Amino acid sequence: MLPEATAHYRPPAPERDQRIDWPDDFxxxxxxxxxxxxxxxxxxxxxxxxxxxxxxxxxxQAHQSFTDVGLAPIYMVDHPIxxxxxxxxxLGALVAEGTAAIGTQxxxxxxxxxxxxxxxxxxxAGNLPxxxxxxxxxxxxxxxxxxxxxxPRAYRAGRYGLGPHTLATLESRGYALDTSMRSxxxxxxxxxxxxxxxxxxxxxxxxxxxxxxxxxxxxxxGVLRGHARAVSRLPxxxxxxxxxxxxxxxxxxxxxxxxxxxxxIRIMAGDGVRLLSFSYHxxxxxxGHTPYVRxxxxxxxxxxxxxxxxxxxxxxxxxxxxxxxxIAAAWATR
Numbered sequence: 001m002l003p004e005a006t007a008h009y010r011p012p013a014p015e016r017d018q019r020i021d022w023p024d025d026f027x028x029x030x031x032x033x034x035x036x037x038x039x040x041x042x043x044x045x046x047x048x049x050x051x052x053x054x055x056x057x058x059x060x061q062a063h064q065s066f067t068d069v070g071l072a073p074i075y076m077v078d079h080p081i082x083x084x085x086x087x088x089x090x091l092g093a094l095v096a097e098g099t100a101a102i103g104t105q106x107x108x109x110x111x112x113x114x115x116x117x118x119x120x121x122x123x124x125a126g127n128l129p130x131x132x133x134x135x136x137x138x139x140x141x142x143x144x145x146x147x148x149x150x151x152p153r154a155y156r157a158g159r160y161g162l163g164p165h166t167l168a169t170l171e172s173r174g175y176a177l178d179t180s181m182r183s184x185x186x187x188x189x190x191x192x193x194x195x196x197x198x199x200x201x202x203x204x205x206x207x208x209x210x211x212x213x214x215x216x217x218x219x220x221x222g223v224l225r226g227h228a229r230a231v232s233r234l235p236x237x238x239x240x241x242x243x244x245x246x247x248x249x250x251x252x253x254x255x256x257x258x259x260x261x262x263x264x265i266r267i268m269a270g271d272g273v274r275l276l277s278f279s280y281h282x283x284x285x286x287x288g289h290t291p292y293v294r295x296x297x298x299x300x301x302x303x304x305x306x307x308x309x310x311x312x313x314x315x316x317x318x319x320x321x322x323x324x325x326x327i328a329a330a331w332a333t334r
Contacts, residue, residue, distance in 0.1 A: 009126050009163045010194040011181065014203035020212065020330050022274045029321035030276040030313055032066060032073045033156065033179055033216075035105055036091070037282060038080035039289045046109040046118050051080040055286035056087040060094075062285040065303060067099045069310045072322040075282070076105035076156045076179075079112070082143040092148055101323040103154030104140055104175075106161075111136045121191035126163020134169045141173065154323055156180050160216075162193050167213075171206035176327045178205070179277065183215040184248055200273055202330065212330045217277040219264040222246040251278045253305035254292040261305070262312050269316060275326065276318070278309075 022029075040050035066073050075094075081087045094100035108125040109118050113135055116122045125133050137155075145151045155170050157180040170178055186196040198215055205213045249256055249264035268276060283289035284302060293299050321329075 008124075008188040008191055008193055010188070011162065011198070011205075013197055014201075014205070014213075018203040018205065018209065020202040020204065020333055022329055023332050026274055026329050028269060028274060028276075028316060028318040029325075030071075030278060030318050031321045031323075031326060032071050033103070033154075033277065033279045034073050034075045035078075035156070035158075035279065035281045036075040036081045036087075037078045037105060037107060037158070038110060039283045042291055046120070046123050048110055048114065048118060051084075051110055053080055053084045053087045055283045055289055056081070056084070056090050058286045059090050059282065063094055063100065065306065069314075070320040072099050072101060072320070074101045074103050074154060074323045076103040076154065077144055077147075077152075078105045078107045078158065079110055079140050079143060080107075081282075082140065082147050088147045095148055101154070102144060102148050102150070102152055103156065103177075103179075103323070104137070104144060104152040105156045105158055106136055106140055107158040108133075108136055108161075112139050123159055124161030124163070124187070124192040125157050126161045126166050126193065127191060128163070130163075130165035130169070133163065133166065137169055137173065153177060153327065154179060159192060160185070160187060160195070167206045167211055171208060171211045175211060177212040177214055177323070177330075179214045179216065181213060181215040182218065182250070184218045184220070185250075200268065200277075202275065212327065214275070214277055214326070216250060216279060217264075217268060217273070218248060218250040219267050219271075220246060221249050221260060221263045221267060251276060251309075252280050253302050254280055254284060254290070256305075258305045258308045261309060265309070265312060265316075269318075275321060276313075 039052045106125045153176040155175050155178050160182045162180045181195045183198045183200045186194045188194045200217045202214045205211050249260045284293045287295050
């Protein structure tokens with residue numbers, strides 16, 4: 001068995017010629033990536049035995065709330081989902097009706113081949129030896145292809161765990177888009193990657209620059225946001241958030257107050273961001289599986305968050321963007 005990994009990855013910031021400038025007719029768009037994954041206790045160590053996907057029975061109702069506003073969610077499927085007959089049937093029906101797309105999400109601790117030690121550092125797939133990371137990506141891609149009849153085109157490393165070899169592997173396997181980089185976030189304290197230096201702008205990456213990188217949308221809000229990068233590195237920086245002076249806000253209902261999210265949307269749109277990327281974890285659609293939705297009241301709050309966000313986006317004239325539309329628009333700029 002391979003030992004625990006220790007390194008972490010800091011991808012280089014894109015050069016100007018790597019940046020993707022959306023076509024003039026693209027407008028302001030938004031999309032939704034769903035981390036479609038197994039249920040597990042987030043407060044406990046990782047365990048290969050945690051493969052339950054019972055919450056997927058609630059997915060059709062949740063899905064409808066997104067298709068009602070024209071979204072075609074992109075479900076980033078991991079190995080337990082891709083090999084569960086019930087989950088395959090539910091997601092397959094949504095894909096068949098044209099209201100969903102399927103991507104890949106790698107949780108290495110539940111994705112064969114099982115060679116590495118199960119530990120926090122190895123939960124970031126990019127820390128694994130490149131041959132093992134590639135083997136896991138290949139086995140997951142094959143499972144998704146069998147389950148849904150087409151090879152996945154989008155990838156997300158579970159826990160945002162890219163490594164120095166991941167993008168080359170994805171590009172060589174024909175992936176079109178990666179969405180593993182969480183702009184403004186740093187996971188190096190637990191052995192993961194550091195994306196704190198990246199903004200939300202999309203860019204071409206991979207050895208041949210044929211892979212679209214679409215970082216998850218995050219923004220600093222508050223009166224100190226003009227000095228955010230310097231202030232956020234200061235000891236006790238969390239006190240600025242408590243005082244309402246500086247907050248880092250990701251576009252997710254999970255642990256992000258709705259008023260903060262609405263402000264972040266306004267800021268990003270005002271700064272010229274043309275594509276807003278939202279996300280959530282699929283177990284959050286049923287109480288009791290994530291720290292964000294523990295009971296019925298939390299679930300009601302989850303849906304109210306989306307109602308408020310969609311209302312603002314409608315007022316701003318923002319339109320949904322599907323996976324195919326995003327890929328086509330990026331390639332139209334080449």
